[in-house]
Amino acid sequence: MKYSGWPDPGELVVGRIDEIEDFGVFVDLEEYQDKRGLIHISEVASGWIKNVRDHVREGQIVVCKVLDVDESSQQIDLSLKDVNDHQRSDKIQEWKNEQKADNWMGLAFGEDIEDEQYISIANELLAVHGSLYDGFKQAAIHGAEALEDTDLDDEEIESIVETARENVSVPYVNVTGYVDLENPSESGVDGIREALAAAEGNGDVPEEVELEVTYVGAPEYRIKVRAPDYKTAEAELEASADRAIAAVESRGGDGEYHRERRTDDE
Template identity: 75%
Template sequence: MKYSGWPESGELVVGEVDEITDFGVFVDLDEYENKRGLCHISEVASGWIKNVRDHVREGQTVVAKVLDVDESAQQIDLSIKDVNEHQRKEKIQEWKNQQKADNWMEIAFGEDIDDERYSAIANAILADFETLYDGFETAAIHGTDALEDVDLDDEEVDAIVQTARQNVSVPYVNVTGYVDLRCPTGDGVDRIKEALQAAEGDDDEVPEEIDLEVTYVGAPEYRIRVQAPDYKTAEDALESAAGRAKTRIETDGGTAEYHRERREDEE
């Protein structure tokens, strides 16, 4: 999706070097429809420049800072030298994510989706998410719940979720904790097994985006591993699992102690 308007001064833009002259570089802006900017030779690189072609080439993708926009003159002034390496990498990643989101929109609603419908769906998503990519990524993680406040009909939500779950690579993090379970009653072994089952939880207690596993380490210690989309979600799930085990074993007359690291005497 290309914007039909104009970029703003100070904005970082991605473009392709279209023409190189003795006085500067013309850049076609990839994110804006039919917009072209000029990067004066003095803004191509720091220091004295003998030959512009020593710094850029035709067809090269560059990140530039918008210095000035004159809509009446149809002129956009750019600077390549004012963009540091961190900004360049961050902007390129943002641009790549935008291209992915555009592709996912076509997968979800067809390559022949008209501009009016595309804009309506995109604007609905952008009302609740910073970017289209963020909307699709969240839908891949949380399903239809992620889009419950977005102004889309059920079919559109289902299309986005299905496309997201088939195409979005969701980042995951892993956290580990340990719980010591003891039960002095005659049927203590069975009570501990029930406490471990409680730790694993059911579908209502463990959302589908979370992978939770409880394994035996060595009496009385049990390991809880959680894989989740982010650390807060993972930590919350880990503590909840330990809490369920603790509640269950204490109800049956036992004790539980949660800790994040292996006990030294169990190493």
């Protein structure tokens, strides 16, 4: 979905070259609704320009810097030469990410989502995470917790988290859980040690997964999992806890899995 407002001077924008004239280039702004800018020939490239078409072509996607905006005359002045390669690459990636996020909004709330609802949800994600893409990315990693500071309702949060976890690829995610292990039976400490070894996988944890079990305070142990994606991390976390509980119970003890750390008075 495109913004209905105007870009700000100094902002980098993505545009598609629509028309080339001897005096400059007209560009349709891809991120703004019904907005068109002009790159004067002097802003196309550094140095003397004999033919504008030697530097740009119609239909080309470009990244421009906004020089000036005159809303009364519907004029946006742009520069192509003031954008370096690093800025261009970062902006194009940002634009592509937002296109992905726009698609995820459709998956989460339906392609026929009303503009008013779309804008309301988008504004909440923008306010907390800076972009739609980062909002979905954080939801994929941290779940509903990533959206706690928004005013989204429970149903909207659930839709975003579910869609994010099915579609967002993140380099690695980290999840944490806790398991309480007690063993008043004769096997005592040995039973606990066996349970911890089971939690660590006894060498059977997938190669791409990092799993660590640490002591918090009797009878609580922390399980940390680092994996390429959320589903794998969550599955390995629960499997680790299940192994520990099964092992300690087989030796006459008790085990309980929980996601939040216990407080002293619980």
